[in-house]
Amino acid sequence: MTTSTDTLAASEPTLSSDEVRALNAKHHTGNYGRSPLVIVRGEGMYLWDADGNRYLDFVAGISVANLGHCPPRPTAAAKRQLETLWHASNLYHTVPQARLAEWLTQHSFADRVFFSNSGAEANEAALKLARKRSNDVHGPGRFEVITATNSFHGRTFATLTATGQEKVHAGFEPLVPGFTYVPFGDLEAVALAITPRTCAILIEPIQGEGGVNVPPTGYLRGLRQLADDAGLTLIFDEVQSGLGRAGALWAYERFDVTPDVMTLAKSLGSGLPIGAMLATEGVAQHLTKGSHGSTFGGNPVACAAALATCETLVEEKLPERARTLETTLGEGLRALAAEHDAIREVRGMGLIWGMDLTVDAAPVVDACRERGVLVNAVQGRTLRFLPPLIVSEAEITSMLATLDAAFTALGL
Numbered sequence: 001m002t003t004s005t006d007t008l009a010a011s012e013p014t015l016s017s018d019e020v021r022a023l024n025a026k027h028h029t030g031n032y033g034r035s036p037l038v039i040v041r042g043e044g045m046y047l048w049d050a051d052g053n054r055y056l057d058f059v060a061g062i063s064v065a066n067l068g069h070c071p072p073r074p075t076a077a078a079k080r081q082l083e084t085l086w087h088a089s090n091l092y093h094t095v096p097q098a099r100l101a102e103w104l105t106q107h108s109f110a111d112r113v114f115f116s117n118s119g120a121e122a123n124e125a126a127l128k129l130a131r132k133r134s135n136d137v138h139g140p141g142r143f144e145v146i147t148a149t150n151s152f153h154g155r156t157f158a159t160l161t162a163t164g165q166e167k168v169h170a171g172f173e174p175l176v177p178g179f180t181y182v183p184f185g186d187l188e189a190v191a192l193a194i195t196p197r198t199c200a201i202l203i204e205p206i207q208g209e210g211g212v213n214v215p216p217t218g219y220l221r222g223l224r225q226l227a228d229d230a231g232l233t234l235i236f237d238e239v240q241s242g243l244g245r246a247g248a249l250w251a252y253e254r255f256d257v258t259p260d261v262m263t264l265a266k267s268l269g270s271g272l273p274i275g276a277m278l279a280t281e282g283v284a285q286h287l288t289k290g291s292h293g294s295t296f297g298g299n300p301v302a303c304a305a306a307l308a309t310c311e312t313l314v315e316e317k318l319p320e321r322a323r324t325l326e327t328t329l330g331e332g333l334r335a336l337a338a339e340h341d342a343i344r345e346v347r348g349m350g351l352i353w354g355m356d357l358t359v360d361a362a363p364v365v366d367a368c369r370e371r372g373v374l375v376n377a378v379q380g381r382t383l384r385f386l387p388p389l390i391v392s393e394a395e396i397t398s399m400l401a402t403l404d405a406a407f408t409a410l411g412l
């Protein structure tokens with residue numbers, strides 16, 4: 001029997017990889033520098049291209065597929081929700097949104113949640129909340145936010161301004177007023193940057209796009225102290241580091257400190273777009289009725305997938321798994337550093353690792369891809385490793401062997 005889905009699939013024109021690339025080259029805005037791969041399918045640790053080649057994935061959609069590709073429970077939850085209710089808007093209550101908010105508050109420092117569609121939007125909400133709180137408590141004039149150099153917080157105007165990287169700002173001036181940048185990891189610099197106009201500190205517990213930078217011991221706790229002393233809102237951007245990636249459900253647990261506000265996105269929906277801003281009761285109360293909103297934020301399908309993602313993460317102890325595998329991946333990368341002169345430094349935690357090279361990292365990314373392994377590069381010379389948290393020891397060994405072969409083949 002032919003179902004309507006079969007008929008649709010059969011009638012869909014098949015495009016070759018060249019045709020897909022040509023369509024994108026012709027019709028898409030030119031802002032992405034893409035690899036030539038045309039990805040058509042994903043399952044667990046693997047992706048397949050349109051030519052039938054299989055790739056071991058150490059990118060995970062940039063820390064999105066923490067449960068692997070097409071994870072069974074979120075897939076089933078999203079399918080069920082698709083057949084029940086796609087959208088209702090925030091004019092009404094929906095069940096998946098209520099349950100996800102409950103789960104997130106029960107499993108974190110936070111008391112309240114605002115849902116967005118992306119990491120940038122979650123950070124926008126956090127920045128608005130910090131300014132609103134400051135206005136409510138102190139009146140106008142205390143609106144400045146301290147962020148770190150090499151940070152990444154998104155591409156909207158406020159979040160690109162918060163991002164401490166000139167290349168992200170270039171050409172978009174004038175930027176949003178009220179942001180001050182300090183070197184990541186330098187507590188003294190933060191203390192010196194605080195003025196009577198400061199309202200918040202926004203920081204990634206582990207910098208991702210900035211090259212996988214792990215803060216020195218005591219840095220985040222020091223920020224907590226500075227924020228408390230000056231009455232500032234401490235915001236942790238856990239869009240990349242959260243949800244098990246750092247070897248704990250939240251990266252802040254690894255540093256024994258809690259923020260006032262935390263932002264999430266990426267792996268929250270296992271690939272369906274959803275972000276969240278979490279806050280303590282005392283801070284969240286300033287986001288009063290009518291002060292913020294989003295049409296799609298907390299969409300029922302994304303929330304159903306996200307709740308299944310969160311429950312699976314905890315039930316299958318994937319944060320603990322990331323913590324255990326931290327040694328395997330970290331030591332494996334360090335062993336390669338001893339073999340290859342082009343490797344300058346290896347840094348990381350849990351299953352987020354960076355490898356600084358003395359040369360451009362792009363040829364290594366290409367050489368790995370040609371050998372069936374996906375890794376990516378940030379900041380030009382840093383390789384980044386973000387496998388799904390379901391990765392096995394054998395898959396880590398296999399990636400390391402491929403990386404070794406790639407370095408050797410390139411004479412590095």
Ligand SMILES: Cc1ncc(COP(=O)(O)O)c(C=O)c1O
Pocket residue numbers: 062117118119120121123152153154155204208209237238239240241265266
């Ligand atoms: C730490 C961090 N914050 C925010 C963002 C922005 O998230 P999105 O691309 O979903 O807007 C990113 C994206 O890479 C990120 O790594």
